Amino acid sequence: MATPDRRRDTPPPRTGTGEAETLRGFLDYLRTSVAAKVDGAPEPEVRTAAVRSGTNLLGLLNHLTYVERAIFLGDHVTDWQATFHAAPEDGVAEVVARYRTAVERANAVLDGCTDLAAPVPGPQPGKPAPSVRRALTHMIEETGRHAGHADILRELIDGTTGR
Numbered sequence: 001m002a003t004p005d006r007r008r009d010t011p012p013p014r015t016g017t018g019e020a021e022t023l024r025g026f027l028d029y030l031r032t033s034v035a036a037k038v039d040g041a042p043e044p045e046v047r048t049a050a051v052r053s054g055t056n057l058l059g060l061l062n063h064l065t066y067v068e069r070a071i072f073l074g075d076h077v078t079d080w081q082a083t084f085h086a087a088p089e090d091g092v093a094e095v096v097a098r099y100r101t102a103v104e105r106a107n108a109v110l111d112g113c114t115d116l117a118a119p120v121p122g123p124q125p126g127k128p129a130p131s132v133r134r135a136l137t138h139m140i141e142e143t144g145r146h147a148g149h150a151d152i153l154r155e156l157i158d159g160t161t162g163r
Helices: 019-038 057-073 080-084 092-111 132-158
Strands: none
Touching: 019 057, 019 092, 019 132, 057 080, 057 092, 057 132
8 A cells, every 4th residue: 555645734824813814814824725635636536525525635726716706706606506516627736726816816815905894895796795804714624624634635645634
């Protein structure tokens, strides 16, 4: 049996003393972690459901891309369940790159947000915008939950572990 690839475990960030720095530091840490779990995962296992719910590693990152874009960029999603599956023509590199682009664009929006109580700019039409604080907290929860799922799925695929 092959020895699993053990990534160097990186502890959570030690961020600045301010609330915004802390929230963004933890969110960026989780974003980097979840992208790393998908990056380099083998086909077709990366899109194969390893659990009864149908959850697959590539689909988790595809979903998180949609969540980032909906919360911070105002994109409208009509079928959230569909976001859990990447298109057959989208490989690992494309999905990881699309996620990282969504994160960069979301961070550009957040860079302009100085008041955590203010609404996130560019909300979805017809919906009230959440506060920046709530949006950051929600994304930490969402990304952290799915990073845990991704860690288990990646280990089932090829034994790779670590944050």
